[in-house]
Amino acid sequence: MKNEIVNNGDGTSTIIVNRKNGERVCVLVDTSSVPNLMKVCSTVMVDRFNGKYYAKSWLKSGRREYLHRIVCIPEGDKVVDHINMNPLDNRRENLRAVSRGVNNRNTGTASTNASGFKWVSFERHMKKYRARFTFNNSRIDVGFFDDPNEAYEAAYAKRTEMMTEAGELIVPVEQRFDRAEEVDAA
Incomplete structure (x- = not known):
């Protein structure tokens, strides 16, 4: 080389x-x-x-x-x-071998995100932070929060729960x- x-x-x-x-x-x-x-x-x-x-x-x-x-x-x-x-x-x-969907979900915070947290946006008309994400082509609304940290923690917990149930947090055993x-x- x-x-x-x-x-x-x-x-x-x-x-x-x-x-x-x-x-x-x-x-x-x-x-x-x-x-x-x-x-x-x-x-x-x-x-x-x-x-x-x-x-x-x-x-x-x-x-x-x-x-x-x-x-x-x-x-x-x-x-x-x-x-x-x-x-x-x-x-x-x-490195792990995963489906394209799992790979697409393993991304960082968008550059346009003003809250600083993935899955969290600020709703000006309510003056609250909204926690939501997309999972298997469905939008999951977690709720509204006064603090962006709380919103992120709630979204992360819900997403982790859903991914665990779907078996997507487990790294495939048969990687070569x-x-x-x-x-x-x-």
């Missing part, structure tokens, strides 16, 4: 990506993933998508692939989700890691 790789000494390694504009971007991976990555990747680069950097790799077979899809290969129609929402953190413990040969052969 053409990139510089630094062993951090804590079971993780950093892949240094030098961008054309001179910027250096660090990509975090498990040290145990490095041998397989070196076997199938010729270089790692980063692309900007929706305001975030994502690590991509040129495979030795000549095609490009997201690095997280090399470290964690999803089965069937599953996608790879970054649990901590940092697409440059490609450690196994931060470091099956780089299969990715390269595809």
Whole structure:
């Protein structure tokens, strides 16, 4: 691999990506993933998508692939989700194979959100904070609150309850890691 790789000494390694504009971007991976990555990747680069950097790799077979899809290969129609929402953190413990719907729900607060909390908006005419979210294409209204913290806590509790009942908080057991040969052969 053409990139510089630094062993951090804590079971993780950093892949240094030098961008054309001179910027250096660090990509975090498990040290145990490095041998397989070196076997199938010729270089790692980063692309900007929706305001975030994502690590991509040129495979030795000549095609490009997201690095997280090399470290964690999803089965069937599953996608790879970054649990901590940092697409440059490609450690196994931060990746999980989930449905597209679960991946879409694992997002941050919208840039237009004035309350500072996900699922919470301020209703001016009532002078209260509204807690609501969408779950399985249905809008769930949790209620109105005087404090945005209370509204967020109520929305989070209700959402967690609904997701637990739907079985979506459980990370799938049959995740496959470091099956780089299969990715390269595809």
